Amino acid sequence: MRGRSRYDRCGEKALLRGGNERVMWLSTGNDGMPEFEKIAKTGANAVRIVWLTEESAADLDRAITNALSQKLIPIVELHDATGKWDLLPSLVDCWTRIGCRRGDKKHQQNLLVNIGDEVADPAWEAGYKDAITRMRAAGIEVPLVIDASKWGQNIDQLQAVGPALVAHDPNILLSVHMWWIDGSAAAITRELDESVALDLPFIVGEFAHHAAYECSEHPFDHKTLLAKSVELEVGWLAWSWGAAENGDCQDDGPFDMTTDGTSAGLTGWGREVALTDPNSIKNTSVRPRSIETGSCR
Known part of the structure; x- marks a missing residue:
């Protein structure tokens, strides 16, 4: 990391553009294929891989390898503790033992580790400082992605205590999940501008076309997010690709980008985000040379 931007091992800026895939629930198996191949056809340069602590190191290795084979930066996140603060230490336990670590050592030049999905608590800052310290002490050197609390939505918290986490360890990315009741252009613009003004290294780790609560009653202006992200050089990952169907809002504007x-x-918002919007994945994603060719030359 340099300031709020991520650079790859060759010193090239890597602005994340891609999506999430619920790899653990794919009917084809948990190795990400052929889904990663399909995601890569949009021009995406990254994929956030939903994983669980109980799965094997060999399976994780295969999923990461398959993402890299499709020229996608792999971002592995553990989904066991979504919304459950008391389970954060168990996630760190996984990352610091061979069950999760095989992938990080083999692929550390290209990998990002999202410690846990939407782990939330008032003790968020102290808890994550401890988690970062434990993981670094275990030899984990890759960039660490840290979700905001309140189901990933609390960007005010990231703005308030994010600088302290960055001071604790500069090789991190703060991630906000934009499941906001107020998903207006004004709210998106205000929060992105404030975060950039603080020089925070952050990404939008999840978003769709409306909130997760009461669904289509709370639309999210994803086109404004796409445009502002180009203007401000903010990375993002849409939720989610849809080979494994989402249960949320299934009868009221599904989150799946594809059928x-x-x-x-x-279809719909997914097609706009991936292909047709002027600021879509297809029109703005750039794959770093290190991912494209495996070399810095």
Whole structure:
């Protein structure tokens, strides 16, 4: 990391553009194929891989390897403790033992580790400082992604205590999940401007076309997010690709970007985010040379 921007091992700025895939619930298995291939066809340069602590190191290695084979920066997140602060130490336990670590040592030049999905508590700052310290002491050197509390939504918290976490360890990315009741252009613009003014290294780790609560009653202006992210050089990952169907809002504007997990199956907001909007993945994603060729030359 340099300031609020992530650079790859060759010193090239890497602005994340891609999506999430619920790899653990794919009917085809948990190695990410052929889903990663389909995501890569949009021009994406990154994929956030939903994982669980109980899965094997060998399976995680295969999923990461498959993402890299499709020229996607792999971001592995553990989903066991979503909304459950008391389970954060168990996630760190996993990352510091071989069950999770095989992937981070083998692929550390290209990998990002999202410690846990939406782990939330008033003790967020102290808890994550401890988690970072434990993981670094275990030899984990990759950039660490840290979700905001309140189901990932609390960007005010990131702005308030994010600088202290960055001072504790500059090789981190703060991630906000924009499941906001107020998903207006004004709210998105205000919060992104404030975060950039603080020079915070952050990404939008999850978003769709409306909130997760009461669904379509609370639309999210994803087109403003796409445009502001280009202007401010903010990375983002849409939720989610859809080869493994989301249960949330299934009868009221599904979060799935696709109907069948293929690029041909992109519909509605997913098609806009991936292909047709002027600021879509297709039109703004750049793959670092290190990911594209495996070399800095």
